[in-house]
Amino acid sequence: MVPGDFVRHLAATVLAVTLAAGLTARAAADPVVGSTNVATADPTVPRPPGQPCVVTLFTNDTFDDFATRPYSYTPPASCTGAWSKVVLEADFSVTAGRQYDRTATLWLGGVNIYFGTTQEPSAAVSPAWHVERDLTDYSALLRNAGQGQAIIGNVVNSTYTGVIHGSARLLFYPASARARAADAPDAVYPLGSDPVGSTVSLNTSTDTLSRTLTLPTNVERAYLDVFTQSQGGDEFWYTCVPDAYAAETNECGGGNFREAEISIDGQPAGVAPVYPWVYTGGIDPYLWRPTPGVQTLNFLPYRVDLTPFAGQLSDGNPHAVAVQVAGAHGYFSATAALLVYRDAHAKQVTGKITRNTLVGQAPTPTIGDTLVTASNGDVSGAITTRLDRHFVIEGYANTSHGRITSTVTQNTGFDDTQTFTINSSTYRQVTGQRTWSDSKSESRLGNFPLTERQLHVSYPFTLDYNQQLASDGSTSAASTVHQGYRQRDEQHLFGLLAYGANVDNTVDSQDTLVFDANGNLTSHSGQQSAQAFAFHDTLGGCYRASLTTQSGAVASYASGKGCPDGANRVSWFAHPDGAPSSSLLPGR
Template identity: 55%
Template sequence: MSVIHRAGRHGLWAGLFGCVVACGASGAIAATSPGFNVGSANVAIADPPVPRPPGKACTVQLFSGFTFRDFSDHPYSYAPPTGCGTSWSKVVLEADFSVTAGRQFDRTASVWLGGANVYFGTTQEPSATVSPSWHIERDVSDFASLLRNPQTGQAILGNVVDGTYTGVISGSARLVFYPANVLAPKVDAPDAVFPLSDGTAGGTVALNTGTDQLSRTLTLPTNIERAYLDVFAQGQGGDEFWYSCVPDAQSTEAQSCGGGAYREVQVSIDGQPAGVAPVYPWIFTGGIDPYMWRPTPGVQTLNFLPYRVDLTPFAALLNDGKPHALAIGVTGANGNFAVTGNLFVYQDPHRKVLTGAVTANTLAGQPAVASVDNRLTDNAGVIGGAIATHASRSFRTAGYVDTSRGRIVTDVNQTVAFDNTQSFAIDPSRYLQGIDQLTTVDSTTKTRQGPFGIAVTTETHVDYPLKASFGTTFDGAGNVTGAPSAVTQGFSRSFVKKVGGLVLYRSDVDNSIDTADTLAFTNGAVSGHSGQRSTQVFRFKDNLGSCYGRDVVTAAGVLSAATDGGDCARGRNTLLWFTHPDSSPDTSRTEDPGLF
């Protein structure tokens, strides 16, 4: 097998040759055992660590021992590592957080560098006797162009500490750099990143209605070959439980929030639709019933993943040297969605100006519209039935650019579907609501280089399932007696990259949690809980031999079991260093349209 790659860049096969052929088994790392203590009430999650390449690493501390007691700024300064050069195979963000025992809400946490978001998530709630701590890891190699120069940054974690809310949150963060070497070549990172945030220091932007937008006018390089927008959209305030909301006309009858249940991110360029992103139903550690999430929070709760929108078909438009307004909106927003994004671009190293054209955009004529089937009934004050919300559309965007390596044509076809069915049972003895929701995305991208180039195809399928039931029960006097809750939440992503019928790479990720608890009430206040249990299952496999499995089981608020290696050969977790087992965006090796 021969290996060919552009100078200064490498792709899937170059990385594989350097690792599998040259370094054999040493190119794979075995995941550590869970390292959790059965019986512990501290945070325990099944998510995989970021696989690390071989070689000695350099660490740069971003901040240490920050305490978050209010909504003040927490700035810091960054300088590139010394003795590690500027050619890295991987860069990993590591962060550690904790909160003192007591009473405290879940809080949104984010880390910014040069105005760009490098971490977004929420915090674990404490209890009167438990001071939880947790560890975060993110592959931030795509920010290499930003990390080569000194930057200012800030950590944002608004908190309230007073006589009622006593939990003080602390945090530290660092970047770990792995210099490129013969076994771990330089990452094929984007050439530039352009943040979409709240000002030069960074920060999310609040969208309160479906017409609000986060919009930034950018004058971009004129030699863009590829462009990707990583999007975060987190529901807060009135939209924290957006998946439980019903149309305004039924909100009083259903005793639920209004605005409907349909949410979708809209991406536009100069006012014209250019892409969409599904909204993941993240549930905070205080959501629905806080005891359900102790000690294992919901899927991605502590560490959100962005959704990557491929804007490559619009590269020719972005290359014209004119300013362009890139905007993010949330269809159906009805309270507060915190949004941000990062635009990553790859540039032609041999031409300063690329020409081309946008050849198709059927999304432009497709507004985001959901249909609602209301089957609620009211029989003398006893309410039952369901409200179903459905939306689905297919669209195509396509374009080309003429580069130093010939014409590159990109054709994106995508189908996005949303289904949410809410059932209700409301009478003098109970209020029960059930949710059965599923968001799916099927995306196929074909890329062809030159008049006789072979088409490289990537196929991605994403599922965001959510099933939940919650409510309250009442005695004959109308007093609340209990509140049973149960949630099953998932995230799955299948990815295939192929040339013709030859599969170059395939990966499958599945992350799910099943949890339940029942609150007890005395005189209208929570007096206890019972039946807490949860199971988180994480699975990752690819066609190169990587495999990761972990199961975490809790009961009565403590860890009861944790096992590694589920569904892996010999029950052993093995991850090649360049994989993304968490399903974070992976442009450099799996989405690169090149063959090598």
């Protein structure tokens, strides 16, 4: 856009925001005190005004083996025009009994449309839960009919008896005067090779999720949505230590630094931090009944801005876009989708990368230790892992609006301390970890500033695992976990703040397991947890919810406390869950 176009666009956007700001978010069902069913404080996806068209993907499918569950998709015949929003809704349950947590993914045309895990049941509780994902930025994918599949690999036999059921549907909200058409990407490309969709296993740091694409010759902006889920020996990567200390500390090796590395044609193009998700069977299953950890049932992707490469991607040649996980140690399940905006008034966009300081910055952390091993074998002290990086990637694209220069500046950091106390009666490991990223994406027309996007994310994580051996040979294992997801997202136009939003989601949980001298679990005690979710934005939007649990049941729940008039109120275009969006503002 030329500056005059941007001024008109800004005026229209401000009007749309003003008209939309008073709308309220759709409320989720409140957890019930005393209930043992799944309970979270997470917000649902806010909805625009008007009635949606609904397309069912599957209804009450049964997942009792590792076979995929295919489905066919056809766009809604009665909502063929522009959409203001598209939302995935899915409902899952598992029968009472014994069952592991399972990975759950939904796909369409090779693209992931949902990624999460399942709640573990108990002998007396058959949990059910609801998830939602804003798929508005995937509208281009949903314009065409296609094949999809649900994948929830599950084992059902005489030991593992929990049968999983699920249903899913897409809701399409037509654009209107009160809810403008979304400024969605023009194309969505999966990186995986499966035409219907599945994850790729990354066992080592050199394994890649990659696809070579010949893109349209008028790419104007590009983004990559990345999921990296820890599996197998990497499930508890956040507790691992470098190989040199594994035997001494009786821990998994491979270190505890993980980071997704994005490249284009082998050139570093960005990084995505890895969230330390804990699944509902993780560490101590009672920790997560009835409230799971942060995002456990519904992961959020991390969006990487690849816009500086727009000119390079538009040259008509094939380009390899790839994802690797630094530190992967058997293994990570990965998937990614490339989102592309095209210049509607140009057949050919040209340009190139002019600066890339990420090149040559290897993701190699610094390791330190104060471990001391006494003559009797007792171990005490700490192992630290640190990495701080700063990089700038800049490129220009000659578009129908003129030469647009795009710059991505990012600071990323990882700080981990593993403290050990190991002797004849005690094995205690305290994990203190924080991953963070501060990024800024800027676009300029010559020297004229157009847009700026700032994103700050922080993933604090603490695990205190304290195992004590009693004189009768029995053991107790007390676990305390703190998880956090913090995000500040801002969009600036012409140097002025147009919109900003904050998300803060924390879960704290504790429990103690007791085992007899033969290692059999005999009891557990002290289960309690708390979740607090807070969102607010610069338009006065506010969402707050909190809950506590005790002995596997909801003990308290509060909603709206701390918001104006004690009520949650969020604009329909907001992302109170922290989900990524190419634009924080509604409409074109």
